[in-house]
Amino acid sequence: MFVNSDNYIKYLKFWLITLFLLIILMVAVGGLTRLTDSGLSITAWELFTGILPPLNNNEWNFYFSEYKKIPEYQNINYGMNLDEFKVIFYWEYAHRLLARFVGLFTLVPLFIFSLKFTYTKYYSNKYYWIFFLICLQGFIGWYMVSSGLIENNDVSHFRLSIHLSLALFILCLIFWFILDIFNIEKFHQKLSNLFLLFILKLIILQIILGAFLSGLDGGLIYNSWPDMNGGFFPNDVKFEGIINTELFSNASIIQFLHRFTAYLLLFFIIILNYFFIKNKLNIKNIIFFDIAILVQVFLGIVTLLSGVEIKYASLHQLGSIFVLTSYIIILYKNSNQRL
Structure with a gap:
């Protein structure tokens, strides 16, 4: 049976580009959910409900009474009324609803491609990795939320960084597939891999440290640049503290490392x-x-100096997507193989 490969490529391009944009939207909504402290407003996973x-x-x-049982309400939002609760609820609800849509938009086209285009020249099962990773992301999302329901006032910043990192990995994987399918020209003279x-x-x-900083609300301290309230190193910790076991749970040290890594990154980008x-x-x-790096540096400084205003913090998070995807183009053009 003859099946037009051109149709498959056309539909595949549309699907990958749309999925890429949806993941960006997911990251944006997820970031705003975090910045508005809305992520714990729904205390059950509700996989099928x-x-x-x-x-x-x-x-x-019912939802409000469940929220009142967790430490975030008891220690931080005690006295919140129902109307205020609805605001944070809808942020988390929108994030979960969009996640469901992304899951369906990933699986259904894959299923159709498998039924209709299996025997075309360019068909590949590799795109099922996207669906697998999106499912894994759902589990990690709940794993993150569960860390803030019993003993902590917020989610674990370690789990938050895993959740964000996987989202960006999925985004980069989809983008690599897009570059593949559009046959982007490679470098003739290769750089050092x-x-x-x-x-x-x-x-x-740098992205992981940024996630740690967000999870620890570390942007609310040392709101000066290029110094940290007059010094290069934070004055509320001793230098020896940078090698202790609490290193990645100390907001001051994490902000210092986030700054230092940015300087280091700029140096090697010049090279x-x-x-x-x-x-x-x-x-x-x-x-x-x-350009992506310079914009991201600017947004990082503005976010810090503003005391982490939501609009700047959200743009700074989205800036990491611009940085990653623009760098993925360089990696792709320097590579010898297709995925």
Whole structure:
């Protein structure tokens, strides 16, 4: 039976690009859910229920009474009224509803592709990895939320960083597939893969530290730049504290490391630009990455100086997507293989 491969490629491109945009929206909504402290407003996973929001007072009172049982309400939001609760509830509800839609939008087209285009020239089962990772992301999302329901006033910043990192990994994987399917031209003169991977690790480390900082509300302290209230190192910890067991739970140290990693990253990006010029590569291939880095640095500083205003903090988080995807283009063009 003859099946038109062109139709498969056309539908696949549309699906991947739309899914890519949906994941960006998910990251944005998830970030705002975190920034508005809304993530613990729904205290049950509700894997197959909770599709509709509360429709009457009894249902609203039930959700509110469940929220009153957790430490965040008892220690931070005690006295919150029902109308105030509805605001944070709808942020988390929107995040979960969008997650359900993304799951369906991933699985249904994959199922149709498997039925209709299995025997086309370009068909591949590799795209099922996207669905697997999105399902895993759902489990990790609940694993994160559960950490703030019993003993803690908030979710674990470690689990928060895993949740964000996996979302960005899924986004990058989809973007790599998009570059593949559009047959983006590769570099003729290759750069050092070890050096490129080193910079990628620095970017990943910076994103993880940013997630730690968000989870610890660490942006609310040391709201000055380039100094930290007059010094290079935070004055509320001793230098020896940087190597103790509480390193990754100390907001002051995490903010210091986040700043220092940014400086280190900028240094190696300057070297990367030098290699582009030395190897006579088209400078357009790195200019978007340079712009992304500069915008991200600017947004980071503005977020800090503003005392973490939600609009700037949200843009700063989305800026990490711009940085990652612009760098993925460089990695892709330097690679010899397709996924």
